[in-house]
Amino acid sequence: MLKVVLCRSYEFICAPIVHQRYRQEFWHGKAKGRAEPFTRPDLSLSSQDWGNLVVGRISSWVDMDSPLDNVRRDAEKVLEQEFAYSGHLGLPSILLSLRSVNSQNLARFVYSKILPASQKLIWVHVPLHAPELVAQKLMASSLDEEDDQELPADLDTWEWWSRFHRSCDSDKKLSLVLELNSADLPSHTQMMRWLGEPLAAVVLPTHIFMTNKHGCPVLSRPHQAFVNLLYRLDIQVMIKGCDRHNNLRYYQQYMEHLWNSQPPDDPLTRFARGFEDFLQVPLQPLMDNLESSTYEIFEKDPIKYSKYQEAIHRALEDRVPVERRGDTVVTVMVVGAGRGPLVRATLIASEICGVNVRVYAVEKNPNAIVTLYSEKRDYWGSKVTVVACDMREWDPPEKADILVSELLDPLETTNFPQSASMEPRSVVTEDGISIPASYTSYICPIQSPKLYGDISTMRDKDKHPMSNFEMPYVVRLHNHTQLCEPQALFTFHHPNREPVIDNNRYKSAQFTASFKCTIHGFAGYFDTQLYKDVQLSILPSTHSPGMFSWFPIFFPLREPVYVRQGEVVTANFWRLATHRKVWYEWNISSPLVVPIHNPTGRSYTIGL
Amino acid sequence: MLKVVLCRSYEFICAPIVHQRYRQEFWHGKAKGRAEPFTRPDLSLSSQDWGNLVVGRISSWVDMDSPLDNVRRDAEKVLEQEFAYSGHLGLPSILLSLRSVNSQNLARFVYSKILPASQKLIWVHVPLHAPELVAQKLMASSLDEEDDQELPADLDTWEWWSRFHRSCDSDKKLSLVLELNSADLPSHTQMMRWLGEPLAAVVLPTHIFMTNKHGCPVLSRPHQAFVNLLYRLDIQVMIKGCDRHNNLRYYQQYMEHLWNSQPPDDPLTRFARGFEDFLQVPLQPLMDNLESSTYEIFEKDPIKYSKYQEAIHRALEDRVPVERRGDTVVTVMVVGAGRGPLVRATLIASEICGVNVRVYAVEKNPNAIVTLYSEKRDYWGSKVTVVACDMREWDPPEKADILVSELLDPLETTNFPQSASMEPRSVVTEDGISIPASYTSYICPIQSPKLYGDISTMRDKDKHPMSNFEMPYVVRLHNHTQLCEPQALFTFHHPNREPVIDNNRYKSAQFTASFKCTIHGFAGYFDTQLYKDVQLSILPSTHSPGMFSWFPIFFPLREPVYVRQGEVVTANFWRLATHRKVWYEWNISSPLVVPIHNPTGRSYTIGL
Numbered sequence A, B: 001m002l003k004v005v006l007c008r009s010y011e012f013i014c015a016p017i018v019h020q021r022y023r024q025e026f027w028h029g030k031a032k033g034r035a036e037p038f039t040r041p042d043l044s045l046s047s048q049d050w051g052n053l054v055v056g057r058i059s060s061w062v063d064m065d066s067p068l069d070n071v072r073r074d075a076e077k078v079l080e081q082e083f084a085y086s087g088h089l090g091l092p093s094i095l096l097s098l099r100s101v102n103s104q105n106l107a108r109f110v111y112s113k114i115l116p117a118s119q120k121l122i123w124v125h126v127p128l129h130a131p132e133l134v135a136q137k138l139m140a141s142s143l144d145e146e147d148d149q150e151l152p153a154d155l156d157t158w159e160w161w162s163r164f165h166r167s168c169d170s171d172k173k174l175s176l177v178l179e180l181n182s183a184d185l186p187s188h189t190q191m192m193r194w195l196g197e198p199l200a201a202v203v204l205p206t207h208i209f210m211t212n213k214h215g216c217p218v219l220s221r222p223h224q225a226f227v228n229l230l231y232r233l234d235i236q237v238m239i240k241g242c243d244r245h246n247n248l249r250y251y252q253q254y255m256e257h258l259w260n261s262q263p264p265d266d267p268l269t270r271f272a273r274g275f276e277d278f279l280q281v282p283l284q285p286l287m288d289n290l291e292s293s294t295y296e297i298f299e300k301d302p303i304k305y306s307k308y309q310e311a312i313h314r315a316l317e318d319r320v321p322v323e324r325r326g327d328t329v330v331t332v333m334v335v336g337a338g339r340g341p342l343v344r345a346t347l348i349a350s351e352i353c354g355v356n357v358r359v360y361a362v363e364k365n366p367n368a369i370v371t372l373y374s375e376k377r378d379y380w381g382s383k384v385t386v387v388a389c390d391m392r393e394w395d396p397p398e399k400a401d402i403l404v405s406e407l408l409d410p411l412e413t414t415n416f417p418q419s420a421s422m423e424p425r426s427v428v429t430e431d432g433i434s435i436p437a438s439y440t441s442y443i444c445p446i447q448s449p450k451l452y453g454d455i456s457t458m459r460d461k462d463k464h465p466m467s468n469f470e471m472p473y474v475v476r477l478h479n480h481t482q483l484c485e486p487q488a489l490f491t492f493h494h495p496n497r498e499p500v501i502d503n504n505r506y507k508s509a510q511f512t513a514s515f516k517c518t519i520h521g522f523a524g525y526f527d528t529q530l531y532k533d534v535q536l537s538i539l540p541s542t543h544s545p546g547m548f549s550w551f552p553i554f555f556p557l558r559e560p561v562y563v564r565q566g567e568v569v570t571a572n573f574w575r576l577a578t579h580r581k582v583w584y585e586w587n588i589s590s591p592l593v594v595p596i597h598n599p600t601g602r603s604y605t606i607g608l
Helices: A002-007 A047-054 A068-089 A104-114 A133-136 A156-168 A189-194 A221-231 A246-262 A267-272 A294-300 A306-321 A342-355 A364-385 A451-458 B003-009 B047-053 B069-089 B104-114 B133-135 B158-167 B190-194 B221-233 B248-260 B269-274 B293-297 B304-319 B340-353 B365-381 B450-459
Strands: A013-016 A053-059 A093-097 A121-127 A172-179 A197-206 A235-239 A329-336 A356-363 A384-389 A400-405 A427-437 A438-447 A487-493 A503-513 A516-530 A535-539 A553-563 A567-579 A581-590 A594-597 B012-014 B053-055 B094-099 B121-127 B174-179 B201-203 B235-238 B330-337 B358-363 B383-390 B398-406 B428-435 B438-447 B485-491 B507-513 B517-531 B536-537 B553-562 B568-577 B581-590 B594-597
Touching: A047 A068, A053 A068, A053 B428, A068 A093, A068 A104, A093 A516, A104 A121, A104 A156, A104 B507, A104 B568, A104 B581, A104 B594, A121 A156, A121 A197, A156 A172, A156 A189, A156 A246, A156 B581, A156 B594, A172 A553, A189 A221, A197 A221, A221 A246, A235 A246, A235 B158, A294 B121, A306 A329, A306 A400, A306 A427, A306 A516, A306 A535, A342 A356, A356 A364, A364 A384, A427 A516, A438 A567, A451 A553, A451 B536, A487 A503, A487 A535, A487 A567, A487 A581, A503 B104, A535 B304, A553 A567, A553 A581, A553 A594, A567 B104, A581 B104, A581 B158, A594 B104, A594 B158, B003 B383, B047 B053, B053 B069, B069 B094, B069 B104, B104 B121, B104 B158, B121 B158, B121 B201, B158 B174, B158 B190, B158 B517, B190 B221, B201 B221, B235 B383, B304 B340, B304 B428, B304 B517, B304 B536, B330 B340, B340 B358, B340 B365, B358 B365, B365 B383, B428 B517, B438 B507, B438 B568, B450 B517, B450 B553, B485 B568, B553 B594
Parallel strands: A013 A053, A053 A093, A093 A121, A121 A172, A172 A197, A197 A235, A329 A356, A329 A400, A356 A384, A400 A427, B012 B053, B053 B094, B094 B121, B121 B174, B174 B201, B201 B235, B330 B358, B330 B398, B358 B383, B398 B428
Antiparallel strands: A438 A487, A438 A516, A503 A567, A516 A535, A516 A553, A567 A581, A581 A594, B438 B485, B438 B517, B507 B568, B517 B536, B517 B553, B568 B581, B581 B594
């Protein structure tokens, strides 16, 4: 069988560890006490083939959660035997199927097998629709989102998976294998929820394929669309069932065709390749000095600096009427000049619109200063004054007409005007302009067991046990689902002309769950108005096309929060600062309470 | 004022830290920028008096959760000032009042103040009824349990407290001060729920007192009953409001009278005094050898051994018909004989009923053997054979007619017949008797933020971060509330005559919440049938009167689970064993999933 499959160019096979024929019973029943060997011998394949080509499937008849004691005990014995034999064979992973919402005893067993430091992966096979619904053709139509009512837990296969997974503390060795077991697909929101789960593979039974005019198997358009979404998660495809199109190879060829006909990636996706769901500790540009390679990455962004240039251009034009452009010099201060991209943008804008500028390039990183001086000597000349100083300690010789500051982290916590303990009003003239003029952060509850599992396994003995959950991470969010649309969190305007300046913030935001799911934390985004309608955004709905300077940020929750469709999630966020540092605290206060994370900044602060 | 109060024999006073007259505003309003000092000077009392006699009350007008930014920021400044001043004065605790269900910003502030290693306690003052309900006289009658519907969260002051407390991670420095602000009391179940919270004090406004025929203040009978329940938690009583009975001292005298007229404690309560809510690691009598003092405590129990004696007596009588008592000798094996209490019980029973016995006293603890030999020499003589051996390794010269084994831990995990990897059928004759004949463990979900807080603060760097939550504790449960009636968990019968013996167990139990509450874990109890209707029980409803040998056991949950009235809680418990050890695993799988605790016994096992 394996040979047949592999010469049809499949990459692996999923086969039962023990054939049903060898079924054994330990506690009762006629198979009790059979003296025969319990499965085929290991000599049928080489170790290398067992280890690379075969996923072992647990006997489907075992019922670990039977209400009958004897059945359950038999099941435990059989599973014990099959797990041991798959270990003996060196199979890379084991596939087992969930058959109902109640699989707590199976979960307990599996959890005990994956906890030891074995590398074996468990593939948890779940049908997209409960077989009961398929039999009765009761699936909600995928087109009728209005009718998208919450299924009872015992008919909702996402509940089957989710409860099983959570019982095992969302262990990373567990992956999901989803079977598209019907020609119907669930609603869009429900499909998106599956995309937030740690999918390893999708199972396509041959009966869901249609036949095209050449007699070859093809999927319906909705199935194609869903499979295309799944492909983005880099999953395996498994074909199941008897060959209904004369040659098993045709299925494989068709799936390869689908794979190859996906649209090419956009620049951001290309740039982010390899960084999907990779958790990064946010930069601390005010406390640390950035490295050359970091500058290089930021400078390569095709959008960010051209938008800055456009904003500066517009501001210069507004600042000086056409008739006075010959005899007026506009003072521009570039704060956080780095290796000079914003200085260049300023000079080019000045050139184009014919407004003269005097530029102060202020930078605290002595390593970047080297580059700034060399640029000044070679290209910029007297128009630019390099100031090797922390802006916050600088006493400027004059006030700025335009203050241009660099944007760095995804919540703009460390952006200069707001990180300064006092707003630098004194630096800008009374009618001076700040670029950016404002920015707004956004948050959205998301489901991502993958990120939750990753954070759970990071542990630092010397820190508070929750510290990994009490800091935000910069991450290219990939294997996740948004609960609903993001909401605005905090807005900052510059220059801030309020009588008392307080950059502390508190907001309680309410989100209504579009579907039943589990929240593992919050995605953080921002958008910014550089000048008038010149904007930058990393918010998914308004993302500046092609811009890759910022990934979203992720605020984890130390416990996943289960929410039902229509329930209101109240998230509380605080931005708090002292003269030396700034930090966030966050929690959830409905539908249930999760303790406040990072109180007093005990686990994470950003140095100023 | 303080002098007035103290000479009325009160023990302390609760007074505002800053008088309303000194009210300051920082952001807006007419009190902004007042140059006066913000409160009375500290010279008015000595440091010792400030530190012992005064609980500081936070200004009641501050609104930390106002939707108005300016009001909120003013409140933050005022709170900062009042906390600082109460620190300056050295007040032992600070009282602040919750005014609505939404106090997340207040919680954040308070949490940040108690996290540092200060010893200051926060008393969180909550009315028993939402003032809105009191004003409209809408409280449910305390007699009408049928009508006991769940209040909406904003009118349920338990929600106010519970959300606040949970936001601060149930920190131990937070205690509850409950004000009985109406002549009506809530339903019994709701009052029981308050008794599960960490109460520091109760506030009795003078207006709820009635006047008796002598013109003195008295409480209504329901209030008396509730105050009596509260007294058990060893709390403070605070009298609030103007004197309506001519002398403040009368209130104090009445409360003292109530205190003194409580019924005397039963023997168990007396025995357990000082052990309330004290978490103890269960004994490991099979692995370790018990100490002399431990034996002494067990032997002092007035009930346990007399019940054993009764059971042995009944078994001996059943075993030997009256006419054959002269010429029959019954073989009794006492397993885990310790210092001999069960041997004594056997000999006395034999004496009384006139059935001759031959007793084997089997004990593995070499230190206890010393006592057994001395007892044999001095009192027992040839009737008793001392066997210095672990029962599980002993090859007995004959079979026992009656096997008597000691009960030790509250779930009987380590009781000999079931801890042995094989049931010792071979030790008992075919129609032999085991005493105990069976036992059953029970569990019940309970609310106890106190125990949760205690377990949270235990940390062992070298262990799994959840390990404190993954073990059971023996504890005299005190400050807790049961969600509903306990349910039977596992039953063991002895001698076990099943063809295959398997002492592993799994049970999924469902509990319906009688009221909205938070579950922090499970109380574990047991009862045992020693012989026929001779029983012992530590189950609250059937507790053997006066028996103190066992406190309940507590299985914690790593996250509190919030459940609504009428919701079904599914608890899963496993008893698992290898040849060398036995352990429990547990979790909750509805209304939401909590991961399986102690998988593979990673945090806790009982050695065999």
